[in-house]
Amino acid sequence: MASGQATLREKREGRMGRSVSDEEIGLIRAMLARDMKNRDIQFYFNRQDRPVNSGRITGIRQDGYGAGIPAASDEALDAFLAKFKAGPIQGPGGPVAPPTDDGRIAALFSSKKDNEWRLTSGETDEIECKREVDVKKLAPVVRAIAGMANNKGGVILLGVEDKSGRVVGLTSDDFAKLDLVKLTSAVKAHLQPTPSFRKGVIEVGGLQVGYVCVEPLVDKPVIVHRPGDRLDDGAILFRYPAESAPIKFGDLRTLLDARDARRLRALVDVTRKIADIGVENSAVLNVADGSLEVAGRPMQIDQALVDQINFIKEGQFDEVAGAPTLKLLGEITAAGGEKVPGGRRLITDDDVLRNFLDQESVLVPFEYIRFAVAGTNRDWVPIFYFGNQAKLSRAEMAGLLEGVATTKIKAKAKMIDRALGKQSALANHTGTPAKLLAAILAGDREEPADAKAAGNIALALQGIPAEGAPSKEEMLALLKVCVTTLVEAGQVAAMSSVYRAAGRLDEVYFAPA
Template sequence: MARSITDEEIGLIKALLARGERNVDIQFYFNRQDRPVNSGRISQIRNGTYGPNVPAASQADLANFLANFQAAAVGVANQDAAISTIAERAAQRFEQRADGNWYLSDGETSEQECKAEFDPKKMNPLVRAIAALANNKGGFIFLGVDNAGCQVVGLPDDKFDNTDIVRISDKVKTFLVPTPDFVKETIQIGGLNVGVLYVEKYSVPPVVVCRDSDGLEDGSILFRYPGQSAKIKFGDLHAMLRERDQASQSVLLQSAQRLADIGTDRSLIVDTNAATMETSDMKLTIDRKLADQLEFIRQGEFEEVEGAPALRLVGDVKAVDANGEALERIEGRALTADGVLQAFLTKAQVRTPLDYLNVSAQVQRQWLPMFYFLNLARATKALAIEALDGTVAVYANSKANALERLRGKRSAFSAASGQAVPILTKMIDGDFADLLGEEDDRAIARAIQSLPDGFDNFEPVYDLLLNLLDTAGTDSAKKGGVFKGL
């Protein structure tokens, strides 16, 4: 890709810089609707990293340019022009320089970050970058681009291509709340593969780190600054919260205007927490018969199907009797073994923990986490046994084995052997630094199964298990090791 600024323009910019002109004033002469010239590019010309071999224009040439200068016409964009894809927008950010190599044109900025490699076992740096970009303006993460000189070096293998975006998303959901939106692409620059993650600006910031891990601190707010992702400074946090409050006020005013247009006497306010609908002079509840006739959609747009009226609701809906007592909570979810495991490893505060425990009777997996949900429900073992025993068993063996675990008659403990022995020693000594890069996932899982009574350093163990789950993919044997490690 050729330089977007001509040598003649670079020479003129150098001449203007020599006269002491400011970047913002120089931009006025060279910005066009189809090709903006940002301040960062002018700074690169100033310090010699862009167009270093181009000589400055003579004073005569500069005077002639200024005398004949006309501001670029501003027109209406061609509405029929194709909208650039994420991949196209990403590729446009690279340029080929005089040495024949390709570079990220503007280097690392507040909207783009470079990483030379991608390791599916070490995704914390990606999580950190995603959080920082989402809290600022959004932007790109480029993988296969050296972060020192921003030169394209290419990804050495197909790990990024073969990593499902769901795996990256699960990692992000583990460490960030709320979860930012991002897109995964792979592009070719100069014949080399470059991985791309495009992160959307989060509409209602901040995105907050919710767990401690390598490079991530529980409760921290990360922000993208030129050249780095770091903890947010007070001034930027203040501006972010002010912008958020202004947006909330705008939404509230729009709702108030809508209410005024409809009229308070013809409006209903739905309280999804209390499962009530109120008018100015009455409160409505949803009874059993109505609940049986409605289809509740937790996400998506309002949809009307003949004979099946639908309500789009956020939250849960309670069926109530005539006295307003809750009879049943209707929830739109289907629990899976992987979902139960994710909830345990991320210490999710689920609303119905005994339901998660009872999944042990409904799946083939026989080593689901149970005691975390038992404690979360503040239930006794006797109550948990009663609840599980009363669950319809899809897999009788799974249910029987789960009941044995609750009764203390079954354990996944296994003495370490072979490659698991040195790994177990590292865990007991608190040396987890190199284990995320350990190639033998099964040995790690066996070492976790061998942890002795009294071991209490579990946070890094949870990180290991999450990493093993991420890398297991569809490998049933690897997943089995993760479940046994619980």
């Protein structure tokens, strides 16, 4: 009977013998259960003498190919992945290096008559074309990045007509000169969490074509958290064939179900490991706040391992883009009893400003107050908002600042005076900022039309009076729009005005009486 069933299954698959073995089908099923994409699975099973295309993997997913063959166990898949080694790609002349981003992008185009180059496939759910790009107004690119990160990832092509796919080229080298940090800042200003992407420029038919390669986010969705041009607050964008648009219910449901399933599998894996190790021998590390629970015992690390670990020390942090970082709070101890220096949570100027404007509760408000002296080079950052969260009076905040060890003696003294009310971020400007302040106090809260207007509004907000101040929510929202406008325009220098304005709003609305 089993032989007869196999024969029927083989006939249904269209051949007496499959090119993909039962073991490989089991491994592919296990990979699909982990939400691995078809193209990623192909990497492990494609050979020159036996390609495994995406359709074959879809057939396995739908149980049309290799029906009845169970998925491999998690242990078997882990073992397969651990020992897997990719062989070199072979060409006529021997091994060929994998294609670079530039090579993959160039392969998307083909030449037509009169040496006219076009995108071979046209726009898809993984390819978006834009005829031009304005580096001062990056919201359209940010929108496309959000849509692709929420789907399968993809590439945004700049200097290519969206309807015809014809290469027209970039009209200037502005995109080529655009610092990736500026593009990242524009994305972070609007999207949370921040997707991963790369940029570059290639030559196609003598014309410059820019591109942005977007990776699919693992823990979807990416959400718009600050409004902008066609970026609505709270929107979830999704890349559909030929357009990035607000996600449809069915796709959102699928996305959230996949996320829940992935988290459930992770929880099951952790539970299984705890059961194997024993609760009394297990430790729980909270990677969000750095706390480590070890059944009430201090954590110990063998000295041989300690010598190989690079701990992050304050003032010695070198950030490497894309590199994962474990931040340790407090102290850990080597097996011999010697204490090993740990590191503090890394806080940035952007963290302080964003948490203040968004009115977010922070895990360790004391660290944000300490940062105002030892962590930043700015003259003005909010402190009273975080002091409120820590339930500190002015005197207590001054005492906390007094205890901070730092070489910035003048900055420390200034911040202590500010905590005590002896210094203020209040600044009354003349000219346009003065007129804007009068309008704001009269109830006119018009948002800035450009970076220059945003800078002037930030200067105006530095003069907000303590008596008769406008609504806190309106002033914070207005300053947030100024931040977004300045970041998109790349006006980094003007951000000093924003930070002083934030300092003034902090004094007006959050300083203890």
